[in-house]
Amino acid sequence: MKILVAVKRVVDYNVKVRPKSDGTDVDIANVKMSINPFCEIAVEEAVRLKEKGVATEIIAISMGPKQAQEQVRTALALGADRGILVESDEDLQPLAIAKMLKAIVEKESPDLVILGKQAIDGDNNQTGQMLGALTSMPQGTFASEVNVADGRVSVTREIDGGLQTVNLSLPAIVTTDLRLNEPRYASLPNIMKAKRKPMDTFTPEDLGVDATPRVKTLSVEPPAERKAGIKVADVAELVDKLKNEAKVI
Amino acid sequence: MIRDQETLGQLIDGIARFVRERLVPAEAELAETYNIPESIVQDMRDIGLFGLTIPEAYGGLGLTMEEEVLVAFELGQTSPAFRSLIGTNNGIGSASIVFDGTEAQKQRYLPRYATGELIGSFCLTEPDVGSDAASVKTTAKKDGDHYVINGTKRFITNAPIAGTFTVMARTNPEIKGARGVSAFIVDATSSGVTVGPKDKKMGQAGSHTADVIFDDVRVPAENLIGGKEGEGFITSMKVLDRGRLHISAVSVGIAERLIDDALRFAMERQQFGKPIAEHQMIQAMLADCKTEAYAARCMVLDAARKKDLGQQVATEASCCKLFATEMVGRVADKAVQIHGGSGYIAEYAVERFYRDVRLFRLYEGTSEIQRIVIARNMVKAAS
Numbered sequence: 001m002k003i004l005v006a007v008k009r010v011v012d013y014n015v016k017v018r019p020k021s022d023g024t025d026v027d028i029a030n031v032k033m034s035i036n037p038f039c040e041i042a043v044e045e046a047v048r049l050k051e052k053g054v055a056t057e058i059i060a061i062s063m064g065p066k067q068a069q070e071q072v073r074t075a076l077a078l079g080a081d082r083g084i085l086v087e088s089d090e091d092l093q094p095l096a097i098a099k100m101l102k103a104i105v106e107k108e109s110p111d112l113v114i115l116g117k118q119a120i121d122g123d124n125n126q127t128g129q130m131l132g133a134l135t136s137m138p139q140g141t142f143a144s145e146v147n148v149a150d151g152r153v154s155v156t157r158e159i160d161g162g163l164q165t166v167n168l169s170l171p172a173i174v175t176t177d178l179r180l181n182e183p184r185y186a187s188l189p190n191i192m193k194a195k196r197k198p199m200d201t202f203t204p205e206d207l208g209v210d211a212t213p214r215v216k217t218l219s220v221e222p223p224a225e226r227k228a229g230i231k232v233a234d235v236a237e238l239v240d241k242l243k244n245e246a247k248v249i
Numbered sequence: 250m251i252r253d254q255e256t257l258g259q260l261i262d263g264i265a266r267f268v269r270e271r272l273v274p275a276e277a278e279l280a281e282t283y284n285i286p287e288s289i290v291q292d293m294r295d296i297g298l299f300g301l302t303i304p305e306a307y308g309g310l311g312l313t314m315e316e317e318v319l320v321a322f323e324l325g326q327t328s329p330a331f332r333s334l335i336g337t338n339n340g341i342g343s344a345s346i347v348f349d350g351t352e353a354q355k356q357r358y359l360p361r362y363a364t365g366e367l368i369g370s371f372c373l374t375e376p377d378v379g380s381d382a383a384s385v386k387t388t389a390k391k392d393g394d395h396y397v398i399n400g401t402k403r404f405i406t407n408a409p410i411a412g413t414f415t416v417m418a419r420t421n422p423e424i425k426g427a428r429g430v431s432a433f434i435v436d437a438t439s440s441g442v443t444v445g446p447k448d449k450k451m452g453q454a455g456s457h458t459a460d461v462i463f464d465d466v467r468v469p470a471e472n473l474i475g476g477k478e479g480e481g482f483i484t485s486m487k488v489l490d491r492g493r494l495h496i497s498a499v500s501v502g503i504a505e506r507l508i509d510d511a512l513r514f515a516m517e518r519q520q521f522g523k524p525i526a527e528h529q530m531i532q533a534m535l536a537d538c539k540t541e542a543y544a545a546r547c548m549v550l551d552a553a554r555k556k557d558l559g560q561q562v563a564t565e566a567s568c569c570k571l572f573a574t575e576m577v578g579r580v581a582d583k584a585v586q587i588h589g590g591s592g593y594i595a596e597y598a599v600e601r602f603y604r605d606v607r608l609f610r611l612y613e614g615t616s617e618i619q620r621i622v623i624a625r626n627m628v629k630a631a632s
Contacts, residue, residue, distance in 0.1 A: 014269075032262075034262075070255065070258070070259065073255070073256075073259060074259060077259065077263075184295075185263060185266070185267050185271075185292070185295070185296045186259075186263050186296070187295060187296045187297045188260055188263065188264070188296055188297035188298070188300075188301070188310055189297045189300070189308070189309075189310060190297075191256060191259050191260050191263055192256060192260070192305075192310060194256075194259075195253060195255075195256050
């Protein structure tokens with residue numbers, strides 16, 4: 001079984017992001033970049049499926065600037081067998097990414113495509129679903145458990161108010177939620193070896209996709225600063241303020 | 250020398266993350282229990298921390314000196330006991346075999362040091378043998394195809410968990426100095442080897458040292474490192490520069506961690522209506538710490554690069570060791586001062602680091618020995 005796993009290059013989750021002074025975007029100059037945490041969970045799940053003998057090959061793919069190959073290498077160090085980078089300096093948006101993933105899916109015919117449910121930069125939560133629509137593959141999103149057996153994958157999904165299990169025929173798409181697994185640390189020897197694993201590079205044009213952004217960012221602002229609070233004398237005053245000032249009850 | 254910037258970047262990122270997510274949160278437990286939890290030891294094995302300097306051909310990473318100090322900067326960001334656990338396999342505990350071992354010795358031990366399956370410990374210091382290291386009193390007498398070792402070794406790092414000891418013993422009592430000393434690999438389970446109780450130390454809780462006593466320990470002659478007598482001490486001196494630069498880099502890492510802790514404290518702690526980081530005398534301490542730590546970082550990197558280029562760096566390594574370890578002592582002192590009364594309370598990491606860093610001025614050559622090395626080399630070069 002072949003697994004395609006998508007990894008996105010994002011600002012590291014430890015970095016406190018700030019808007020640019022002109023408010024056009026988030027300032028990512030000289031900021032540490034990492035693999036999106038949800039994508040890391042996707043890689044881990046693929047590697048576990050391979051360790052169980054379910055999967056035979058894992059292909060890690062990333063899209064973005066040339067430096068996104070670092071995130072592909074990280075996936076290779078974690079256990080993926082080969083990498084693909086779709087290189088573009090455009091602001092790649094979910095629809096374009098889904099279209100390019102579709103082109104790769106057609107090329108590689110994976111049995112399972114695993115993606116993070118969303119990336120911590122855009123928080124879009126769209127790419128997996130769009131890929132499902134474009135390829136007509138069944139999808140199990142927000143996975144907290146994945147089991148592959150007899151040409152099918154059963155995905156336990158975290159939904160509002162509980163868990164839902166869907167059983168999909170392969171090939172299928174899975175997007176990962178936080179509780180699916182706890183990703184391992186790449187071992188240092190594997191980081192060294194990842195350099196020698198193969199990586200193909202394409203451009204959006206190679207894949208026949210127009211990656212021009214469709215969504216325009218109007219402005220980026222920091223969240224409003226929290227204002228100083230006040231002390232109330234008793235419960236009666238609190239209730240009065242909640243009712244008449246905050247108007248929340 | 251950095252062999253591949255991108256790969257090294259990933260390596261450093263991986264280690265930094267492991268330190269931040271796994272080791273730093275375990276510091277308090279380590280300080281309380283004097284023990285590194287087994288799950289963390291296993292993680293350290295799994296990610297390959299025991300094989301940083303062991304050549305790639307034997308399952309290690311074969312880091313260059315520059316790469317090693319960059320890694321040590323990161324490992325310094327947490328309690329030094331974690332680094333101490335992997336320190337001997339990456340340094341004195343394996344180095345004699347790496348440098349001068351026979352191929353059979355390398356094959357037999359290095360892959361197991363690299364995975365951490367086996368802990369290698371180094372036995373040079375004795376009750377009466379410290380800075381005057383070449384005056385080793387432990388003896389090794391040839392007896393057929395064995396040597397019989399007798400003597401007591403002191404302050405042996407990782408002795409309680411060691412699988413092998415690299416033991417410096419005098420094979421030729423006629424030669425008083427270094428040339429009479431040979432190095433042996435001694436299996437810790439050999440009959441006659443006794444490890445004493447763990448030493449109670451000022452700091453570095455969780456890093457264990459103990460006496461190791463050799464009482465008529467029979468060691469096969471094939472365990473004589475390099476297969477030649479009289480080379481042992483000379484071999485061990487080859488790792489000296491490397492060890493000194495490594496300790497210097499760890500000192501820089503810890504200084505940076507202390508500065509980070511002190512800065513964060515100073516920005517949060519309010520006195521006289523404003524954060525103390527806005528008071529000039531606190532600022533002066535912060536600035537002095539930053540400057541010194543940066544100077545030491547530059548020194549260490551410069552010396553490491555020179556060593557990778559094949560230059561002799563004995564003087565530079567001693568300069569680094571002297572400055573970086575004294576520097577981290579001053580930084581730790583100021584970090585406690587910035588914390589005020591809180592800096593004396595064990596709840597804050599600076600109290601612990603203040604005691605931990607005291608060791609750096611003592612081992613791998615005291616500050617006094619470093620000054621002697623530097624000055625003697627200066628005189629020698631000029632005459």
